[in-house]
Amino acid sequence: MNATAIDPTPLSLERDIERVHRLHNDGQHAQALAAAQALLAEAPDRYDILYLIARTQRYLGQIDVALQTLDRVEALRPQYSLLHEERGHCYVVMRDAPRAIDALLRAVNINPALPSSWNLLEGLYRMTGDDANAAMAGAHVATLKRLAIDVVQATSHFSDGELDPAERIIRAHLLKVGNDVEGMRLLARIGLARDVLDDAELLLEAVLKVAPGYRSARYDYACVLFERHLYQRACEEIEKLLAAEPHHLDYRTLYASASVGLGEHDRAIALYQKLILEAPNAADLHLSLAHSLKTQGRQAEAIDAYRAATTARPNFGDAYWSLANLKTYRFQGDEIARMRAEEASPATSLIDRYHLCFALGKAFEDQGDYAQSWQYYAQGNALKRSESRYRPEIIETNTRRQIEVCTREFLTARANVGEPSAEPIFIVGLPRAGSTLIEQILASHSLVEGTQELADIPRIVLDLQGRDPDLDDPRYPGVLAEMQPEDFRKLGEKYLRDTRIYRSGKPYFIDKMPNNFRHLGLIHLMLPNAKIIDARREPMACCFSNIKQLFATGQEFTYSIEDIARYYCTYLDLMQHWDQALPGRVLRVHHEDVVDDLEGNVRRILDFCDLPFEPACLEFHKTERSVRTASSEQVRRPIFRDGLDQWMKFDAQLAPLREALGDALERYRPQA
Secondary structure, three states, rough: OOOOOOOOOOHHHHHHHHHHHHHHHHOOOOHHHHHHHHHHHHHOOOHHHHHHHHHHHHHHOOOHHHHHHHHHHHOOOOOOOOOOOOHHHHHHHOOOOHHHHHHHHHHHHHHHOHHHHHHHHHHHHHHHHHHHHHHHHHHHHHHHOOHHHHHHHHHHHOOOOOOHHHHHHHHHHHHHHHOOHHHHHHHHHHHHHHOOOOHHHHHHHHHHHHOOOOOOHHHHHHHHHHHHOHHHHHHHHHHHHHHHHOHHHHHHHHHHHHHHOOOOHHHHHHHHHHHHHHOOOOOHHHHHHHHHHHHOHHHHHHHHHHHHHHHHHHHHHHHHHHHHOOOOOOOOOOHHHHHHHHOOOOOOOOHHHHHHHHHHHHHHHHHOOOOHHHHHHHHHHHEEEEEEOOOOHHHHHHHHHHHHHHHHHHHOOOOOOOOOOOOEEEEOOOOOOOOOHHHHHHHOOOOEEEEEOOOOHHHHHHHHOOOOOOOOOOOOHHHHHHHOOOHHHHHHHHHHHHHHHHHOOOOOEEEOHHHHHHHHHHHHHHHOOOOEEEEOOOHHHHHHHHOOOOOOOOHHHHHOOHHHHHHHHHHHHHHHHHHOOOOOOOEEEHHHHHHHHHHHHHHHHHHOOOOOOHHOOOHHHOOOOOOOOOOHHHHHHHOOOOOHHHHHHOOOHHHHHHHEEEEEOHHHOOOO
């Protein structure tokens, strides 16, 4: 599970920190303080060393200095539970019960596995005559006493975001004791945090077999299913929980989110609206409601809900970016001033900062201040890229191996081995290349179901890669050569079965996951009669549109000029290969051509899909349906040319992009 985890702490520093702990535990507080301060000089940004300093300062009676040190800890890591616990200890020494209780409550809300905090809270509540809360704190103490000490310690690390030590401790515990429900659940939660979802799913299934009534584990299981985009199964699990606790806020919130995943937006909107009545200051609920309203084309209501989210939390970057991402919304001067102030505030988190940067980039672009706009786009991308683990060589390795494995001879030898259905229409390419427009055109046809960017092909690929994949030497696509014809037919049947939940009975349906271009060999083997459309856009326009787009999830290649240029070139390489290996299987549609000649290209697309012409496809903007992508508002308007050359306003700033793209500027449109 921790194959990709990297412990950044040098072993020598780890040993020195442990020595400070020993000095402190032995009562040598002055020596511990001196040693910790010496370590801090070597590693000034280590929050855990600062915490040790504050703790020894308290033991030495330096309470005011300790509180100042804890302020420094909070600036580095505000969600570190032990800093709030230590602050509570300081207030206890100062005999300030109200502030001690507040600090300790913050600690246990972050990390419920803190026996010291619960013990202190129980005593403080009894001292202040609050018997009900004292009993509550005492119940938590009793619960922690019943758990194995390893589980408590690992849970504490997990709650503080320290996944490496949490995993080491709980794995050693499980090796020692065998099946332990709490330990297995914690390991599954670590898997969920690390995005190792198959392990987490298996662990939680094992827990629920032993303890089917364990609601917290069932909720975790529903969360894993949700993250795997298995929305129907997630809903089924949540319904079991709601049958027992119909008013549980977390269950109802997850049920609403899973309903969104299923495209059940009416149900989701009703759920969010009820939740907001009970929790009017929950900014996330306002945001989720707004997203569903936007998806249904209810833009005015969506704007009101996004603004309510910013009122509930003034530095809520996602809400501001969501307004910008409507593409048609224009920020006013006071909103821009507020965003700039929040972005510049030291209290604003990284995630809120980069959301605000992208929103400000759009705001200044709309005002025609392109220099200021680019400054914010560049800053937002740099901040987002700083937290990404994207490695372009992994995509390039996959491309090279697709070309090596899925040759024309290989695919010809396996012709028509898959499920023969012609129901799916795949639209592939890069994001922001016009795929949503093609989807909206096709979904306006009476025989075609518009769904969404389905995760089923990527999920099949993950299964083929196997458990604990080696990203530098992946099992897929080489594993395709080991598979039997029956295997491909079963995969095709599984794909059709799993995607049926998104359909209402029309003969054909669209899967618009753009990254599926990397898997056209697999798609051809699974579904040899499916239609495949490559949505392509001029590289400068396409790459710039991605650079200024902050995606909700995935698409990690879009957050630097080098990464997006390499990805575009890789896309061209692989699509050229598919043209050679699968001649005639892919229809290429250039976005600029659709804009210049809508009817001609609509007829071309429909002919390729063996669909009769319908005038509604020309009036796609009148089609009422849910659209979840960044182009949702644009495809609800008649076709326009505004965006084709928008990148030219940033021509000077995009010179490095032009250089990085190289010959892609010509070969994106091969001459017939």
